[in-house]
Amino acid sequence: MTKPSFVYVTYIATTPEKLWQALVDTDVMRQYWFGSAGCARVNVSDWKPGSKWEHQRVDETRTVDVVGRVVENNPPHRLVITWARPTEAEDESKHSRVTFDVELQPDGFVRLIVTHAGLEHDPKMLESISGGWPKVLSNLKTLLETGRAVLRAAPAK
Amino acid sequence: MDIDKVFKALADPSRGYLLDLLHRESGQTLTALCMHMDMTRQAVTQHLQQLEEANLIAVVWQGREKLHYLNPVPLHEIHARWIGKFERDRLDVLRNLKNKLEGKDDDKT
Numbered sequence: 001m002t003k004p005s006f007v008y009v010t011y012i013a014t015t016p017e018k019l020w021q022a023l024v025d026t027d028v029m030r031q032y033w034f035g036s037a038g039c040a041r042v043n044v045s046d047w048k049p050g051s052k053w054e055h056q057r058v059d060e061t062r063t064v065d066v067v068g069r070v071v072e073n074n075p076p077h078r079l080v081i082t083w084a085r086p087t088e089a090e091d092e093s094k095h096s097r098v099t100f101d102v103e104l105q106p107d108g109f110v111r112l113i114v115t116h117a118g119l120e121h122d123p124k125m126l127e128s129i130s131g132g133w134p135k136v137l138s139n140l141k142t143l144l145e146t147g148r149a150v151l152r153a154a155p156a157k
Numbered sequence: 158m159d160i161d162k163v164f165k166a167l168a169d170p171s172r173g174y175l176l177d178l179l180h181r182e183s184g185q186t187l188t189a190l191c192m193h194m195d196m197t198r199q200a201v202t203q204h205l206q207q208l209e210e211a212n213l214i215a216v217v218w219q220g221r222e223k224l225h226y227l228n229p230v231p232l233h234e235i236h237a238r239w240i241g242k243f244e245r246d247r248l249d250v251l252r253n254l255k256n257k258l259e260g261k262d263d264d265k266t
Contacts (some may be wrong), residue, residue, distance in 0.1 A: 011212065
């Protein structure tokens with residue numbers, strides 16, 4: 001097992017079930033997951049182990065930027081997916097792996113840990129992802145704690 | 158997450174330097190970090206503990222190795238709270254100008 005490229009942690013005042021729903025339900029996802037171009041994104045799948053998932057833009061094009069497979073689905077505790085460019089969907093050696101761990105803390109907060117491993121051979125993907133996750137996680141926290149959708153980021157130049 | 162803890166954790170040059178080391182290479186062991194620090198292993202452990210309590214670093218066990226990762230999520234929350242969404246580009250221009258004038262080739266950080 002290679003060591004993770006990134007580990008992101010956030011504490012959210014919510015329940016594990018609500019957080020889980022935000023990870024798998026596109027109606028919630030589109031309210032906090034924005035890409036660098038400011039366009040909302042959703043992850044579409046039936047979330048069964050072995051099933052495919054797609055990272056889609058929420059616009060007319062429905063462009064798919066990332067694809068992968070569901071490795072593990074243990075609600076509301078752990079979701080593991082593989083992560084790849086659509087052009088490399090069939091080449092599993094190029095897939096990285098994202099793990100979402102949801103843990104209820106003694107103080108009532110829910111800890112979300114996002115671990116992204118297997119990016120060391122793909123500096124370009126690593127760079128684009130390292131900018132994206134903190135924004136997505138901080139938007140997710142705001143949405144769950146305030147119930148308000150987050151303002152979209154300014155378009156990147 | 159308590160934002161005061163984040164600022165307190167940042168208000169120390171050694172802890173700031175530890176974050177610099179992890180920014181350069183995330184996922185380091187205590188032993189690797191100690192090689193760059195002019196202090197006892199115990200002191201480094203305490204600084205790391207404080208950074209972890211502020212959620213500025215995340216810890217992952219890989220076998221018997223404890224790996225430390227820079228966790229930028231609280232810093233992003235500070236950024237999101239006080240930096241307006243249209244200011245980003247102007248701030249980037251200022252930082253690039255400063256780096257250029259000071260001779261730092263550090264445009265990517």
